Amino acid sequence: KSDKAKASTVRGLSVGLDKLLEKHPKLLKMQKKPYQTWVRQLGTLGGGNHFIEICLDENDDVWIMLHSGSRGVGNIIGQYFIRLAQKDMQKHIHNLPDKDLAYFTEGAEHFDDYVEAVHWAQDYAMDNRREMMRLIIDALKKKLPKFGVTKEAINCHHNYVSIENHFGEDVYITRKGAIRAGEGELGIIPGSMGAKSYIVRGKGNPQSFSSCSHGAGRRMSRGKAKRQFTEADMEAQTEGIECRKDKGVIDEIPGAYKDIDVVMANQSDLVDVEHTLRQIVCVKG
Numbered sequence: 001k002s003d004k005a006k007a008s009t010v011r012g013l014s015v016g017l018d019k020l021l022e023k024h025p026k027l028l029k030m031q032k033k034p035y036q037t038w039v040r041q042l043g044t045l046g047g048g049n050h051f052i053e054i055c056l057d058e059n060d061d062v063w064i065m066l067h068s069g070s071r072g073v074g075n076i077i078g079q080y081f082i083r084l085a086q087k088d089m090q091k092h093i094h095n096l097p098d099k100d101l102a103y104f105t106e107g108a109e110h111f112d113d114y115v116e117a118v119h120w121a122q123d124y125a126m127d128n129r130r131e132m133m134r135l136i137i138d139a140l141k142k143k144l145p146k147f148g149v150t151k152e153a154i155n156c157h158h159n160y161v162s163i164e165n166h167f168g169e170d171v172y173i174t175r176k177g178a179i180r181a182g183e184g185e186l187g188i189i190p191g192s193m194g195a196k197s198y199i200v201r202g203k204g205n206p207q208s209f210s211s212c213s214h215g216a217g218r219r220m221s222r223g224k225a226k227r228q229f230t231e232a233d234m235e236a237q238t239e240g241i242e243c244r245k246d247k248g249v250i251d252e253i254p255g256a257y258k259d260i261d262v263v264m265a266n267q268s269d270l271v272d273v274e275h276t277l278r279q280i281v282c283v284k285g
Contacts, residue, residue, distance in 0.1 A: 013124055126157070167206070184202065191216045198275070216259070241281070
């Protein structure tokens, strides 16, 4: 049943991607790996700050929390359309202060295709997480005594584009380092790999365009973290948590991130805390 579900997901995603490639065949040339790599990556974690965690809440209920996105294919799509936007800007603004300020205006030649591509990448990211969650639960069932699984799953995009109505107008909202926190909506705000995480319910604050922080956020670069901290620091800061503690993940050390409690206190007008989670297992890609 699960294999059939994955096959159906792949077919659905393929239709959207093939439609995009018909209009933009040069997307294929930007891929360093074969076209079908995205199929094989469906249900995989990725590196950097992506993670899989087993957590306990204040009632000692078990939570499975994971963070992953559209993998490499989303980045390829982004880089491709950035280049198109830079070319498009040359037609309208010849003295653009910086090429990275390029953008598409609504109605421009590639505007609709870009929005379509972004939404495809977001769908892929959601399906990727869904497949990962299925695989994790299947793995746990093989090792643990029989347990029940709730029917409700909380999914949060971040670093994404959405068409929403705010202040009486339909607008494009880009949330970078943020998630949607509409009134009554459940969200996930993770800390670092050695800190608490939170399940929250949005307040729909109009001044934030119904948004809140997506996590603790870094307080130093990856390079600085690698220079400043050691494996001994990692062991000390993740004591009691089953996770990697080698030099390959030092850039993800808790000390490289902001204090999640301070972050939560600063957005009390955006969300209410429903559950406080503590990690017991953290898997990094």
